[in-house]
Amino acid sequence: MPPMLNRDDLHAATAPLNRARSMPAGFYTDPAIFAAERQQILLKRWFFLAREEQVPNPGDYLTFDTAGGPVILIRGQDGKARVFANYCRHRGSILVEGEGNCSRIVCPYHAWSYLSDGTLYGCPDMKDAEGFDRTENGLVPLRMESWAGFIFATYNRDAPALIDCLGDLPRRMASHKLNDMACTWRITLAPNCNWKLILENAMETYHTGVVHKDSVGAQQSRTLPTQGDWLCIQVISGRSIATLPGTQPPPFPAIDGLDDDARQGTYFTVIHPSLQFAVAQDCMWWLNVTPLAHDRSLLEIGGCFPKQTLDDPDFEAKAKPYYDRWELVGREDVGILEKQQKALGSVAYKPGPLSWRDDQVQAIGIWVLDQLEGRMPG
Numbered sequence: 001m002p003p004m005l006n007r008d009d010l011h012a013a014t015a016p017l018n019r020a021r022s023m024p025a026g027f028y029t030d031p032a033i034f035a036a037e038r039q040q041i042l043l044k045r046w047f048f049l050a051r052e053e054q055v056p057n058p059g060d061y062l063t064f065d066t067a068g069g070p071v072i073l074i075r076g077q078d079g080k081a082r083v084f085a086n087y088c089r090h091r092g093s094i095l096v097e098g099e100g101n102c103s104r105i106v107c108p109y110h111a112w113s114y115l116s117d118g119t120l121y122g123c124p125d126m127k128d129a130e131g132f133d134r135t136e137n138g139l140v141p142l143r144m145e146s147w148a149g150f151i152f153a154t155y156n157r158d159a160p161a162l163i164d165c166l167g168d169l170p171r172r173m174a175s176h177k178l179n180d181m182a183c184t185w186r187i188t189l190a191p192n193c194n195w196k197l198i199l200e201n202a203m204e205t206y207h208t209g210v211v212h213k214d215s216v217g218a219q220q221s222r223t224l225p226t227q228g229d230w231l232c233i234q235v236i237s238g239r240s241i242a243t244l245p246g247t248q249p250p251p252f253p254a255i256d257g258l259d260d261d262a263r264q265g266t267y268f269t270v271i272h273p274s275l276q277f278a279v280a281q282d283c284m285w286w287l288n289v290t291p292l293a294h295d296r297s298l299l300e301i302g303g304c305f306p307k308q309t310l311d312d313p314d315f316e317a318k319a320k321p322y323y324d325r326w327e328l329v330g331r332e333d334v335g336i337l338e339k340q341q342k343a344l345g346s347v348a349y350k351p352g353p354l355s356w357r358d359d360q361v362q363a364i365g366i367w368v369l370d371q372l373e374g375r376m377p378g
């Protein structure tokens with residue numbers, strides 16, 4: 001048990017749902033808990049970066065903050081995408097920021113330069129450095145694997161293969177044909193709240209009729225069983241909920257060949273530790289949470305459509321209601337989560353009782369606790 005959390009509080013938080021309480025405030029507000037999560041979860045697990053088509057050409061790069069520091073995703077001249085720690089092997093400057101294309105990565109400090117496969121290429125005035133071997137001073141690679149076009153990386157050389165972590169997620173989403181989709185839009189928000197609050201929020205529909213009363217409105221969901229390192233609910237609706245209810249009908253058609261379950265609604269997921277896929281009848285969007293501190297996170301929302309849909313001559317106009325909905329709802333959630341984070345800081349805080357609609361809120365907390373206690377998820 002994490003020593004900084006009270007045993008009775010944890011007992012109450014992990015009790016059967018009809019008797020369970022919220023996690024103690026420290027779970028969300030204590031820097032020591034965050035440090036433990038970073039070591040035992042965030043630096044051990046796979047984290048999502050981007051889709052393959054976001055770096056289509058040799059030299060294309062994207063940069064990201066991660067729980068383990070800044071990284072760069074860059075496609076080499078050989079066509080292979082790679083992920084490197086985004087720091088210079090001389091004295092550690094960030095190498096590149098934002099996104100773009102370059103034939104060489106040139107450090108902005110003393111102009112060491114690297115090829116897009118990470119090889120150190122230029123290093124002025126290093127002739128006298130004893131024992132200096134440029135082949136040993138290339139960019140530091142991270143392990144990278146992709147599934148269905150989604151690129152993940154990890155700092156852990158011993159992490160199980162990505163596909164093994166995904167368990168039965170590929171089977172559950174097979175009829176959506178995610179590998180045939182392309183990312184067309186993304187936005188990054190920077191909520192001042194704990195990373196777990198963001199995940200919890202997207203896994204319950206208890207709040208939607210309140211926080212989103214003027215946008216998506218009230219919803220109902222059911223929890224689906226999963227195998228592997230992920231959780232899943234389905235928000236029930238025969239039409240896609242990727243646009244607001246006022247946009248009737250959704251501008252894009254349902255994906256051909258959706259299976260019976262997929263036709264019934266939108267899957268919302270947590271892919272442990274901090275990625276969420278929302279997969280609707282006509283598109284998918286991700287909520288990629290990057291935990292930066294106990295009270296600071298990044299939330300990237302990225303939208304993808306079937307490549308066939310992109311061929312629609314009116315694609316941009318038809319896609320706008322989707323983009324507007326994702327951003328509006330994301331901002332509504334961030335608004336309430338920042339209020340929640342602030343209140344969790346009250347010295348008078350006592351964990352409150354959970355509703356039956358909070359089952360996945362509890363499941364997320366229990367998964368994290370299990371990792372901190374060194375047990376494998378059950």
Ligand code: FES
Pocket residue numbers: 088089090091092093107108109110111112
């Ligand atoms: S820190 Fe990059 S060249 Fe000196």
Ligand SMILES: [Fe+2]
Pocket residue numbers: 201202207208211212329333
């Ligand atoms: Fe929400």
